[in-house]
Amino acid sequence: MLAPRRSSLRLAAAGGVAALLALAPQSAWALGPGPDDAAATTAAAPTVSIADPDATTAPRAGSVELHGSTAAGLLSQNTTVEFVVDVSASTSSVSSKDCDGNGKVDAGDDLNGDGSVGDILDCEIGAVIALNHSLAAVSPDVATLRVGLTAFSKTAATASVAADGGQFVAPGDATGASEPRMQVVARSLKRHVIGAYTPTTVEGGTDFDAAVTTALGALATVQGGQKWIMFISDGEATAHDLATLKASGVHLRSFAVGADSSCATGGSLAKMADATGEACLYAASPASLKTQVVTAKPAAVAGVTVTVGTRTVAAAVDPLGGWSAKLGLVAGTYTATATATSTSGRTARASRTFTVAAAPAPVAGMTPGTGLPATALRVATPAPSKTALPAVVRGTATARDAGAVVATDGMTVRLQAESKGRTTWATVATAKVRKGAFALTWKPANRAVRLRVVLPSQSGLPAAVRAVPHPVLSSCTVVHVRAGHAPAHWAWSCRTTARKGSKATLLDGRRHVVATGVVRQGRVVLSTRAHLGHPTLRVATGRHTVGLRF
Structure with a gap:
């Protein structure tokens, strides 16, 4: 059977913000930060947006790739990303890993051609290439998004991305x-070497301060906009000047690779990320680094789904908020909804x-199908909970194949939890x-920060995923407050x-x-002079009132 032709439909704002503003107001809605969204008061509120595709690049029937963004900054202002990559001697310590992501270890995993197949540096390179590809898909407007690269060991150097010595492209x-x-x-990139476009060497060892200072210096040459550092290392070193990093306004997302690196609280990789309001992410195996880097979505975004007709798929979301999703579509007119x-x-x-x-003429005997298999998950808002996350999650699962209802x-x-960091x-x-319904029960864990429900691919139907919304009331506490000469009281908070x-x-x-x-x-937060035995807290939500008994 012939593989379907892959086509790409760019649903990100290909013409920059102007393309977005030309549309009806309801086409792009702001997603305001919730009470637990990280940096809600300082970061731009997440959005989800789709712009009209260029008629001259209409996708062909087959596997159609959709793109978009959850980050307003990618559409409305300049964004600059600096990859910071560890090229110290230790990046040769592990080898024979699948660094190009094709499911096997072969010559293609020697991404830098140094003769060492699938070592840590190869996997770091694979991660940079994968994220660069993701960013290229989301932001075709060359005036909006630029990338650069700094390599480091004991010293650091910023690479030229063209023969004229330019540092961003x-x-x-x-x-x-x-x-x-x-x-x-x-x-x-090789051990201690940047080979293109202006060959440069760095000294042996590992120094995070040198890497951050050099990267910040490169980003300082760019006027305004959002600036990011994607910091990748397989080791540990001391980071002394966190104040300068914090004051720069640059977001630093760090990635720890392998057994000799760590995202432990108090470690330098974690402290650098935390200083900018970002996270450190750990890849135990170098082969998993590529996936970690490309899917390290913004802290405030739980996920993105794309619906076409009755079919809903989960989108991959990159660190800057760009998303992509693939669907198999025959010729016709469709409406895609990104959530x-x-x-x-x-x-x-x-x-x-x-x-x-329409796709090119099919091989004799092969014709497009009459419909698409589809699955849909719906997750109900959980009941009020004293804990941060609900202990019981309920919802429904439905499916159709070629327009006919399929029993689920x-x-x-599966109920899945994501832990902090x-x-x-x-x-x-x-x-x-x-x-058609399900109920999932678990014991909430302290480190879990969000939940999702997954319906794996079964009986030939595609998988589906849905984020679990927060209860109307959660994370409740009772505290006896004594402050100076003021009367003591009890504070009931949710x-x-x-x-x-x-x-x-x-x-x-x-x-x-x-x-x-x-x-x-x-x-x-409500206060009482006396402690109460099992009181009930009620909150009005529109026409309804939701209550929780302590």
């Missing part, structure tokens, strides 16, 4: 090369109608679908997704109102 710019110039530079879910459970949607052109009873659904998901509960200003009441065991207040900054 659009991720997809292949001028004068057979592949994007950033990939040419990445493949030229971004924040870590608070809030959502934003954008839709765009596009046309898929007996299919397995990691982008990998661990399965914490499984359940079978019964009469995180809430109710709107600012929503009315809250506290009722005692006899259902008498003993305290009232309003929601502020995503929390409700």
Whole structure:
């Protein structure tokens, strides 16, 4: 059977922000930060956006790749990314890994051609190439997104990305090369050496301060916009000047590779990332680094799904908020809806109608199918919970194939949790679908920060995934407060997704109102002079009232 032709439909704003502004207002909705979104008061609120595809590049029937963004900065202002890569001697300590991601170890895993197949440096190069490819897909506007590279050992140097000595280039710019110039530079990295375009050497050893100072110096030459450092190392070193890094306004996302590196609290890789409001992510095996780097989505984004017709697929989201998703489509006109879910459970949607052109004439005897198999998950808002995450998650699973309803009873659904500082998901509960519905129960863990429900591919149907929204009330505490000469009191507090200003009441065991207040900054805090036995906290949410008994 012939493999389907792969086509790419660019749903990111190919014409920059102007393309977005020309559309109807409902085509791009802002996703405001929830009460638990990281850096909610200082970072731009996540968005989800789709722009009209260029009619001259209409995708062909087959595997169609959709692109978009959850980050307003990628569309509305300049963004600069500096890859910082460890090229010290220790990057040769592990080898024979699948660094190009083709599922096997072969000559293709020697990405820099130094004769050592699949070593740590090869996997670092593979990660840079993969993320550069992702960025090129999301931002075709060369005036919007630029990338550069700094290599380091004991000393550090910024690479030239062209013969004229320029330090930044659009991720997809292949001028004068057979592949994007950033990939040419990445493949030229060897131990202590940058081979292209201006050969440069760095001294042996490992010094994070030198790497950060050099990268910040390169980024300082760029005027305005968002600036990022993607810092990749297989070792540990001391980072002394965190104040300068923090004051720079640059976001640093760090990646620890292999057994000799760590994202442990107090370690330099974690401290550097934390100083800029970002995270350190650990790849135990060099072969998993590529996936870690490309899928290290922004902290405030729980996930993105794309729906075409009755089929919904999960999109891959990169560190800057760009997303991509693939669907098999026959010729016709479709409407794609991208849905971004924040870590608070809030959502934003954008839709765009596009046309898929007919594929070249098929081989005799082969014709397009009459429909697409599809699965859909719906996750209900969990009941109020004293813990940060709900102990029980409920929802429904439905499926269609060629337009006909397919029974989902007996299919397995998984509840997965993501822990603080990691982008990998661990399965914490499984359940079978019964009469189209499921209930997943687990014991919430302290390090878990968000949940999702996954319906794996079964019976020939595609997989589906949904973020679990936060309960209206969660993370509840009772504290006895004594402050100076003020009378002691009890503070009853919960995180809430109710709107600012929503009315809250506290009722005692006899259902008498003993305290009232309003929601502020995503929390409700009510005070009483005396401790109460199992009071009930109620919050108004529109026409309904939600309650939680302490």
